[in-house]
Amino acid sequence: MRPGELDADVIIIGGGPAGSTLATLLSQAGHKSVVIERDIHPRDHVGEALTPSTNFVFDLIGFLPKMEEAGFFHKSGVGWTAPNSPIWKFLAIRTSDYPPPNAIQPYSYNVERDLLDALLLRHAFESGAKVLQGVAVKKVLFEGDRAVGVRAAATDGWERDLFARTIVDASGRRCLLATQLGLKRKDPQFNQYAIYSWFKTLGASPPGFEDFLFLHFLGLERAWGWQIPMRNGIVSVGVVTDKGDFRKSGKSHEQFFESLIGRNRTMSQTMQSAERIKPWWIEGDYSYKMEQFSGRGWLLVGDALRFVDPIFSSGVDVALYSALFAHEAIEQSWRGNEQGAFQAYEKRVSEGVDIWYELTELFYRLQLLFTWFAISRRHRQDLVRVLQGNPYLPETQTTARQLIVLMREFHDRTISNPESLLRPAGLRRG
Ligand SMILES: Cc1cc2nc3c(=O)[nH]c(=O)nc-3n(C[C@H](O)[C@H](O)[C@H](O)COP(=O)(O)OP(=O)(O)OC[C@H]3O[C@@H](n4cnc5c(N)ncnc54)[C@H](O)[C@@H]3O)c2cc1C
CATH class of the missing domain: 3.30.9.100 (D-Amino Acid Oxidase; Chain A, domain 2)
Structure with missing residues (x-):
């Protein structure tokens, strides 16, 4: 039964880069958030290379000086x-x-992710978020089709239902909420x-x-x-x-x-x-995606919303930017029209992550395509800019879309030409 008083404005499941960044943004804007993290940081994690685009979000949340202080590799x-x-x-x-x-x-x-993630979670705490570590969310609680809270449990038997206005799943590839709702689809290609x-x-x-x-x-x-x-x-x-x-x-x-x-x-x-x-x-x-990544009272961020192969080190970019856009969408939703705010969030994030996906798909179809474009005087600048991340920016998106069209055409020409030295070895004549 939901109590009169809520435990927080937002409950965030998972204290990886997505969850900690969102909690920091909410706290800095004066909102109450609780991060519930299953592990106790520091914990090992894959994903050590960060794209240049992540600098912007780290700077925005006041975390860059802490990265310098930690002496992370430049x-x-x-x-x-x-x-x-x-x-x-x-x-x-x-x-x-x-x-x-x-x-x-x-x-x-x-970055060593054990250290980065521990520092980011501490940054969220120091910004005002509540943090529970060593506590796993068992499930998201619904009233009708509206998410209202979570059931949390620790290994020592402690268990409690916690309630908030908005529930965010940042549980990474565990995909807690999408799995609970049957929304997760394995990628057919990868x-x-x-x-x-x-x-x-x-x-x-x-x-x-x-x-x-x-x-x-x-x-x-x-x-x-x-x-x-x-x-x-x-x-x-x-x-x-x-x-x-x-x-x-x-x-x-x-x-x-x-x-x-x-x-x-x-x-x-x-x-x-x-x-x-x-x-x-x-x-x-x-590699997977979700049929939808928001609904009444809930949103997904980071790996919990989609995972694209890591060839371009895009994972933390997606985690940080989806947290940034989720924060904006949550604030808008509280001013009314939650559905509109969350649908706009889905569209904004999808358009960017689709670009990472399409580039990855092209890479796996023809690796030499990227080398070819990177050495081409005409395309090098655009390719480098796109691979630096933040494909949610309109100008980056336009550049990326044009590049993808050109790359597809180039791919098709290469594959249909049996003499081309750029074809994968198995398809080459002779
Ligand atoms: C092979 C490989 C290489 C990669 N290389 C890179 C790279 O070089 N650069 C890059 O940017 N990305 C890389 N990635 C992707 C990167 O690891 C992720 O995109 C990134 O960690 C996503 O952050 P997140 O906060 O969404 O999830 P996570 O970092 O996974 O955090 C999720 C957190 O949720 C917690 N959690 C899970 N379930 C529960 C629960 N029920 N209750 C409470 N807490 C829970 C977990 O303990 C975890 O701490 C790579 C991935 C793979 C597979």
Whole structure:
């Protein structure tokens, strides 16, 4: 039974980047929020490379000084290596070459997510949000079709129903509310699998590129590797491929990792001296979308609303911007016309995330497409700007849409030309 007095204006399920950012924004605007986090931070999490677009939101919530104080790794660009190119011959994209409008600084960050997420949750608390850690939400409570609260429980048997005007699910890939409502749809195209860990003593990156993230292409259309340098000489290294490839290989996770790394000359050279310092982490089946991501009294943010393959490091961008737009939508909903405010939220977020999705889809159809556009004098600037994130900005969206059309045309021309050297090896003549 719902009590007369509510526990908060907003209950937020999950204290990852999406939940903590939303709680901070609400608190800074004078609203009461409670974040309920199942784990106790710091906790490990995948997703260490941040796009330049995230700087804007971190700045907006007053968190950038804390990132500098923590000494997170400054990343000034991205390098792409081809499988058979000479070692350390790569395509370099420096963030500051084409900064987004009003860029705050010429770099973004690579972060240890256990530390970043703990600091962000603390920032929410210090901004005025209530935070419960080690407490899991079991389900969202409804009156009719309106979300009114949550049932929360701790492992020691403590259990309580909490109520608020708006309920936000930020539970990440756990997708608590969408699962409860049967709204989650697995992506029909992608069935990716990732294996990664942290390493030290990797071979050095070339002088001038020590602060670059590297994407290593592996000569398989559905596969790629990442090399993300962090503080203290520690580097996150992972490979992504179609889950079916792993199943068919009959190899252990470690053997499979080694075999994929061996497909790229630069990656295998740089990993020769590497020492693994963490267990293997495995991630799979992570691409999905929801039929809707808002309803009466509820909204989804971050991974809880959709997950797009991580090739362009878009996850935290989606988490932060959906939190930002959710905050605006919630405030509007309290002024009346909740349905209109939440539908506008869905449209705004979908239009941006669709762009990440369509770029990812194109990448998986023809990886060389991106290299081709990145070296083209005509398209390089647009491609770099779009990959820097925030595809919700109208001007970025226009650029991205034009680029996607051109890329599709280029793709179709390439695939229908049996002589083209840009075709995937399996389709090439001879
Ligand atoms: C292989 C791989 C590589 C990736 N690489 C990158 C990258 O380089 N850059 C990038 O930006 N993104 C990357 N991502 C994506 C990134 O990890 C996510 O997009 C990001 O963490 C989303 O933030 P979030 O706050 O929505 O969810 P999360 O960070 O997952 O936070 C959700 C929180 O909810 C809590 N929770 C779950 N269920 C409950 C419950 N019932 N009750 C209470 N709390 C609950 C969880 O404990 C968790 O702390 C990658 C993802 C994968 C799979």
